[in-house]
Structures are given as structure tokens and as C-alpha cells.
Amino acid sequence: MLPSAGTPLPIVPFSKPREEAGMYWGYRVRYASNISSVFKHCPFKGGYDHSIGTSEHGLKRSSSELSLPPFKHLLIAFGGLAGLEEGVEEDSSLKGTNVRKVFDSYLNTCPDQGSRTIRTEEAILISLQYFQEPINRALQRFHR
Numbered sequence: 001m002l003p004s005a006g007t008p009l010p011i012v013p014f015s016k017p018r019e020e021a022g023m024y025w026g027y028r029v030r031y032a033s034n035i036s037s038v039f040k041h042c043p044f045k046g047g048y049d050h051s052i053g054t055s056e057h058g059l060k061r062s063s064s065e066l067s068l069p070p071f072k073h074l075l076i077a078f079g080g081l082a083g084l085e086e087g088v089e090e091d092s093s094l095k096g097t098n099v100r101k102v103f104d105s106y107l108n109t110c111p112d113q114g115s116r117t118i119r120t121e122e123a124i125l126i127s128l129q130y131f132q133e134p135i136n137r138a139l140q141r142f143h144r
Contacts, residue, residue, distance in 0.1 A: 027128070035077075035084065035102060036093040044073045051075040053084045053103035054127055060111045066134040068105075070142035074135070076127060077103065078120050 049071035109127040
């Protein structure tokens, strides 16, 4: 039975719906001053199991062909207006590093986008849809 409108409900930890009911409960966004700090300040012990950089210069592959390894902590990185390439070049810890070497996968999740750039908030929604099937397949393998 659902509570009536206006009834105060308790605040629960972010992880509770996922842990107790197996429900997807959104994603987390965090700001990083540079690319290397994304990895250096990872909130998970042991770091990310798999990292994905997104770029119009990334590998074009349909989501049905994409295979992700089983993971517990996945990072999907989005660049600013100039992309992850400039972010890597401006990071003193990564200067001169090929951006494709920074991430486990470097993908174009919005091929044929029809404009030079798309806003990050658009790229997030498009990419979450793109990754839905590959993530579900990877999680099924993780829970076996």
C-alpha cells in the first residue's frame, strides 16, 4: 500500500534500492579537476574495474556488438567542449599520453551526431541508452 500524499517518508541510503530490491537507482556524477584525478580519487577501493572514455573520435561500434567485461565499478567519462583529448593533453600527469591509453575502452556513443559538439547532458542520456544492453550482459556474467 502506498502512503497518502503528504506523508513524510524516510530517507534511505543511495545503495538501498539496488542492494535490497535489485533496482537500478541512477548514476553518480562527480567533478574532477583533471583526468588523472578521476582515477586517483576513485571512491572505490581497488579503483574502477573498467573505464570508458567517450568521444566523437572514439571507436564506432553498435551497442549490440559491444562486449564489456564483468564489473562492479564502471567509469564512463565525458569530456568538455574540447573533449577528453584536450583534457588529457592539459593534464600535467598525462601530457603526451594517447587518450586511448588512458581508458580501457574509447568509444563514440553518438555517431553521426550531426553537429560539431553535443551538450554533456545530452551525451549522458544518449550514452546511457547506448550502454544499457552491454551493461546488462556484463552484469549477468558478473552475477554468475
